[in-house]
Amino acid sequence: PDQSTEWFINLFEHILPIYRNTFGITTGLGMNWKTFRLDNNTHLVDVDGVTGVYNAPAGIKYQYSRLKIVHLTLPLMLEWQPTFGHDHKSYIAAGLEGGIKTFCSYKVKYNDAEGNTIKKVEDKGLNTNPVSIDLIAQAGYGDFSVFAKYGLVKIFQSGKGPDVRAVSLGLMLHF
DSSP: OOSOEEEEEEEEEEEEEEETTTEEEEEEEEEEEEEEEOOTTEEEEEETTEEEEEEOOTTOOEEEEEEEEEEEEEEEEEEEOSSOSTTOOEEEEEEEEEEEEEEEEEEEEEEOTTSOEEEEEEESOTTBOSEEEEEEEEEEETTEEEEEEEESSOSBOTTSSOOOOOEEEEEEEOO
């Protein structure tokens, strides 16, 4: 995928200290929006219950071909910080983030032979997995941190779509 993005917000967060007020378990509840953009003028099509990547029909050049998936998420991480509380300056955390799919949509945008812009919702499911489980690691100081995620669960159900996993690297802002 080309130009894929991920946005997430942790609406509720709780840190439970477990050792000497420096180690704890972090959990919460949030939302995650992932957008996967296909390149090489390709699109996703469900043929006989199996999602595949196919070239665009003759004469069509996609402006975009994208899959959006939204999950309700629940992180569970082991966190280290010098002292727990709202005034902590630095932390390191690692663990899992589970998700339940709440929305999925696949869209394409292109110009037809007359030059009209066409936006089409191609499908709403495409055999994407109903759950996600990601390994996640974070490190931060103050209001900023970096993160890395790796999808343990493939984006598509086994045998029903391309064999791909989500991988993300990025920055976080804490409010």
